[in-house]
Amino acid sequence: SQQGEEDPQALSIQEGENATMNCSYKTSINNLQWYRQNSGRGLVHLILIRSNEREKHSGRLRVTLDTSKKSSSLLITASRAADTASYFCATLRNSGNTPLVFGKGTRLSVIA
Amino acid sequence: EPEVTQTPSHQVTQMGQEVILRCVPISNHLYFYWYRQILGQKVEFLVSFYNNEISEKSEIFDDQFSVERPDGSNFTLKIRSTKLEDSAMYFCATGGNAEAFFGQGTRLTVV
Numbered sequence: 675s676q677q678g679e680e681d682p683q684a685l686s687i688q689e690g691e692n693a694t695m696n697c698s699y700k701t702s703i704n705n706l707q708w709y710r711q712n713s714g715r716g717l718v719h720l721i722l723i724r725s726n727e728r729e730k731h732s733g734r735l736r737v738t739l740d741t742s743k744k745s746s747s748l749l750i751t752a753s754r755a756a757d758t759a760s761y762f763c764a765t766l767r768n769s770g771n772t773p774l775v776f777g778k779g780t781r782l783s784v785i786a
Numbered sequence: 787e788p789e790v791t792q793t794p795s796h797q798v799t800q801m802g803q804e805v806i807l808r809c810v811p812i813s814n815h816l817y818f819y820w821y822r823q824i825l826g827q828k829v830e831f832l833v834s835f836y837n838n839e840i841s842e843k844s845e846i847f848d849d850q851f852s853v854e855r856p857d858g859s860n861f862t863l864k865i866r867s868t869k870l871e872d873s874a875m876y877f878c879a880t881g882g883n884a885e886a887f888f889g890q891g892t893r894l895t896v897v
Contacts, residue, residue, distance in 0.1 A: 707885070709888075714875075714893070715890060715891070716877065716888050716889060716890035716891045717829065717877060717879075717888040717891075718888075719885070719886070719887065719888070722885060762828075762829065764829075772834075772842070773819060773821075773831040773834050773842060773844075774819075774821075774831065774879075774886060775831065776821075776828050776829040776830070776831075777828060778827070778828045779828065
Protein backbone atom coordinates (compact mmCIF):
# COMPACT_ATOMS: atom_id res chain seq x y z
CA SER A 675 0.00 0.00 0.00
CA GLN A 676 1.04 3.60 -0.39
CA GLN A 677 1.84 6.43 1.96
CA GLY A 678 -1.30 8.01 3.35
CA GLU A 679 -4.04 5.44 2.96
CA GLU A 680 -7.42 6.43 4.32
CA ASP A 681 -10.19 4.16 5.39
CA PRO A 682 -12.99 3.74 4.91
CA GLN A 683 -13.07 4.67 1.23
CA ALA A 684 -16.65 5.80 1.63
CA LEU A 685 -18.77 6.61 4.66
CA SER A 686 -22.44 7.47 4.83
CA ILE A 687 -24.00 8.77 8.05
CA GLN A 688 -27.03 10.66 9.28
CA GLU A 689 -26.85 14.32 10.15
CA GLY A 690 -25.92 14.76 13.79
CA GLU A 691 -23.84 11.60 13.97
CA ASN A 692 -20.07 11.58 14.33
CA ALA A 693 -17.83 10.61 11.44
CA THR A 694 -14.45 8.98 11.94
CA MET A 695 -11.90 8.57 9.17
CA ASN A 696 -8.54 6.90 9.52
CA CYS A 697 -5.24 7.32 7.76
CA SER A 698 -2.18 5.10 7.79
CA TYR A 699 1.26 5.91 6.47
CA LYS A 700 4.58 4.16 6.06
CA THR A 701 7.53 6.49 6.48
CA SER A 702 8.50 8.82 9.31
CA ILE A 703 6.89 12.22 9.04
CA ASN A 704 7.30 15.79 10.13
CA ASN A 705 3.56 16.38 10.21
CA LEU A 706 0.26 15.09 8.93
CA GLN A 707 -2.47 17.25 7.48
CA TRP A 708 -6.11 16.72 6.67
CA TYR A 709 -7.77 18.34 3.68
CA ARG A 710 -11.31 18.54 2.47
CA GLN A 711 -12.44 18.59 -1.14
CA ASN A 712 -15.95 19.27 -2.33
CA SER A 713 -16.79 17.53 -5.58
CA GLY A 714 -14.76 18.97 -8.42
CA ARG A 715 -13.38 21.77 -6.29
CA GLY A 716 -10.09 22.69 -4.66
CA LEU A 717 -8.43 21.40 -1.54
CA VAL A 718 -9.18 23.13 1.72
CA HIS A 719 -6.71 22.74 4.55
CA LEU A 720 -8.46 21.61 7.72
CA ILE A 721 -5.87 20.86 10.34
CA LEU A 722 -2.19 20.07 10.77
CA ILE A 723 -0.78 17.87 13.50
CA ARG A 724 2.95 17.66 14.10
CA SER A 725 4.82 14.46 14.81
CA ASN A 726 5.33 15.41 18.46
CA GLU A 727 1.62 16.06 19.00
CA ARG A 728 -0.95 13.40 19.86
CA GLU A 729 -4.23 15.22 19.56
CA LYS A 730 -5.52 18.46 18.16
CA HIS A 731 -8.92 20.13 18.05
CA SER A 732 -10.42 22.70 15.76
CA GLY A 733 -14.11 23.41 16.16
CA ARG A 734 -15.96 20.16 15.44
CA LEU A 735 -12.78 18.49 14.23
CA ARG A 736 -10.57 16.30 16.34
CA VAL A 737 -7.40 14.76 14.98
CA THR A 738 -5.24 12.18 16.67
CA LEU A 739 -1.81 10.97 15.68
CA ASP A 740 -0.13 7.75 16.78
CA THR A 741 3.40 7.74 15.41
CA SER A 742 4.11 4.28 16.85
CA LYS A 743 1.31 2.86 14.71
CA LYS A 744 1.86 5.36 11.90
CA SER A 745 -1.79 6.27 11.89
CA SER A 746 -4.08 9.24 12.33
CA SER A 747 -7.80 9.70 12.71
CA LEU A 748 -10.10 12.58 11.89
CA LEU A 749 -13.31 12.85 13.89
CA ILE A 750 -16.07 15.21 12.81
CA THR A 751 -18.63 15.59 15.56
CA ALA A 752 -22.29 16.48 15.11
CA SER A 753 -22.01 16.18 11.34
CA ARG A 754 -24.00 18.38 8.99
CA ALA A 755 -25.10 17.89 5.39
CA ALA A 756 -22.56 20.57 4.45
CA ASP A 757 -19.77 18.28 5.67
CA THR A 758 -20.40 16.06 2.65
CA ALA A 759 -17.06 15.97 0.81
CA SER A 760 -13.95 13.90 0.29
CA TYR A 761 -11.37 14.03 3.05
CA PHE A 762 -7.69 13.42 2.43
CA CYS A 763 -4.78 12.96 4.73
CA ALA A 764 -1.40 14.18 3.54
CA THR A 765 1.95 13.57 5.10
CA LEU A 766 5.07 15.68 5.04
CA ARG A 767 8.33 13.80 5.40
CA ASN A 768 10.60 16.67 6.36
CA SER A 769 10.20 20.37 7.04
CA GLY A 770 10.75 22.94 4.36
CA ASN A 771 10.21 22.17 0.74
CA THR A 772 9.38 18.47 0.60
CA PRO A 773 6.05 17.74 -1.07
CA LEU A 774 2.92 16.48 0.59
CA VAL A 775 1.98 12.88 -0.11
CA PHE A 776 -1.77 12.39 -0.31
CA GLY A 777 -3.91 9.37 0.34
CA LYS A 778 -6.83 8.32 -1.83
CA GLY A 779 -9.37 9.93 0.44
CA THR A 780 -12.58 9.06 2.20
CA ARG A 781 -15.86 10.13 0.58
CA LEU A 782 -18.19 11.25 3.34
CA SER A 783 -21.90 11.59 2.72
CA VAL A 784 -24.00 13.19 5.46
CA ILE A 785 -27.70 12.59 4.95
CA ALA A 786 -30.11 15.20 6.24
CA GLU B 787 -7.58 36.32 3.64
CA PRO B 788 -4.80 35.78 1.09
CA GLU B 789 -5.38 32.99 -1.36
CA VAL B 790 -3.82 31.18 -4.27
CA THR B 791 -5.51 32.00 -7.56
CA GLN B 792 -5.48 29.73 -10.58
CA THR B 793 -6.54 30.47 -14.13
CA PRO B 794 -8.31 29.28 -16.13
CA SER B 795 -10.75 27.31 -14.00
CA HIS B 796 -11.46 25.00 -16.92
CA GLN B 797 -9.58 24.47 -20.17
CA VAL B 798 -10.48 22.23 -23.06
CA THR B 799 -7.75 21.51 -25.57
CA GLN B 800 -7.15 19.34 -28.58
CA MET B 801 -4.78 16.43 -28.21
CA GLY B 802 -1.30 17.48 -29.25
CA GLN B 803 -1.76 21.13 -28.33
CA GLU B 804 0.23 22.98 -25.70
CA VAL B 805 -1.44 24.44 -22.62
CA ILE B 806 -0.23 26.85 -19.96
CA LEU B 807 -1.83 26.79 -16.55
CA ARG B 808 -1.35 29.85 -14.41
CA CYS B 809 -1.13 30.41 -10.69
CA VAL B 810 -0.79 33.55 -8.62
CA PRO B 811 0.73 32.52 -5.30
CA ILE B 812 0.35 34.21 -1.95
CA SER B 813 2.78 37.11 -2.09
CA ASN B 814 5.25 36.24 0.65
CA HIS B 815 5.42 32.53 -0.02
CA LEU B 816 8.67 31.09 -1.30
CA TYR B 817 7.77 27.53 -2.20
CA PHE B 818 5.55 26.61 -5.11
CA TYR B 819 4.09 23.28 -6.11
CA TRP B 820 2.00 21.70 -8.81
CA TYR B 821 -0.16 18.67 -8.10
CA ARG B 822 -2.45 16.68 -10.34
CA GLN B 823 -5.64 14.77 -9.60
CA ILE B 824 -7.08 12.48 -12.24
CA LEU B 825 -10.83 12.15 -11.77
CA GLY B 826 -11.64 9.90 -8.85
CA GLN B 827 -8.01 9.31 -7.94
CA LYS B 828 -5.57 10.65 -5.40
CA VAL B 829 -3.77 13.96 -5.56
CA GLU B 830 -0.30 13.37 -7.03
CA PHE B 831 2.75 15.56 -6.63
CA LEU B 832 4.28 16.84 -9.86
CA VAL B 833 6.95 19.39 -9.02
CA SER B 834 8.19 21.83 -6.41
CA PHE B 835 9.90 25.11 -7.17
CA TYR B 836 12.04 27.28 -4.95
CA ASN B 837 14.41 30.13 -5.60
CA ASN B 838 13.55 30.12 -9.29
CA GLU B 839 14.41 26.53 -9.91
CA ILE B 840 12.92 23.08 -9.60
CA SER B 841 13.78 21.57 -6.24
CA GLU B 842 12.01 18.23 -6.60
CA LYS B 843 9.94 16.47 -9.23
CA SER B 844 8.05 13.22 -9.51
CA GLU B 845 8.21 10.55 -12.20
CA ILE B 846 5.10 12.07 -13.75
CA PHE B 847 6.93 15.32 -14.43
CA ASP B 848 8.74 14.31 -17.59
CA ASP B 849 9.99 16.37 -20.54
CA GLN B 850 6.41 17.12 -21.52
CA PHE B 851 6.11 19.42 -18.52
CA SER B 852 7.87 22.62 -17.54
CA VAL B 853 7.41 25.31 -14.90
CA GLU B 854 8.55 28.86 -14.58
CA ARG B 855 7.95 32.17 -12.84
CA PRO B 856 7.94 34.46 -15.84
CA ASP B 857 7.43 37.75 -14.04
CA GLY B 858 8.07 37.21 -10.35
CA SER B 859 4.40 36.89 -9.48
CA ASN B 860 2.84 34.24 -11.71
CA PHE B 861 3.83 30.60 -11.53
CA THR B 862 3.05 28.56 -14.63
CA LEU B 863 2.85 24.93 -15.65
CA LYS B 864 3.29 24.24 -19.35
CA ILE B 865 2.20 20.94 -20.83
CA ARG B 866 3.48 20.34 -24.33
CA SER B 867 1.78 18.06 -26.83
CA THR B 868 -1.11 17.13 -24.55
CA LYS B 869 -2.40 13.58 -24.40
CA LEU B 870 -5.82 12.27 -23.44
CA GLU B 871 -4.40 10.97 -20.18
CA ASP B 872 -3.33 14.49 -19.19
CA SER B 873 -6.99 15.25 -18.48
CA ALA B 874 -7.13 16.02 -14.78
CA MET B 875 -7.45 18.73 -12.17
CA TYR B 876 -4.19 20.58 -11.74
CA PHE B 877 -3.62 22.26 -8.39
CA CYS B 878 -1.10 24.93 -7.60
CA ALA B 879 0.01 25.21 -4.00
CA THR B 880 2.28 27.67 -2.27
CA GLY B 881 3.74 27.85 1.17
CA GLY B 882 6.66 26.95 3.29
CA ASN B 883 7.51 25.58 6.69
CA ALA B 884 5.34 22.54 6.28
CA GLU B 885 2.00 24.08 5.34
CA ALA B 886 0.67 24.43 1.82
CA PHE B 887 -2.17 26.57 0.53
CA PHE B 888 -3.97 25.25 -2.50
CA GLY B 889 -5.70 27.02 -5.33
CA GLN B 890 -9.10 25.97 -6.61
CA GLY B 891 -7.54 24.09 -9.47
CA THR B 892 -7.72 24.09 -13.25
CA ARG B 893 -9.73 21.33 -14.83
CA LEU B 894 -7.94 20.32 -18.02
CA THR B 895 -9.87 18.30 -20.56
CA VAL B 896 -7.96 16.94 -23.54
CA VAL B 897 -10.17 15.86 -26.41
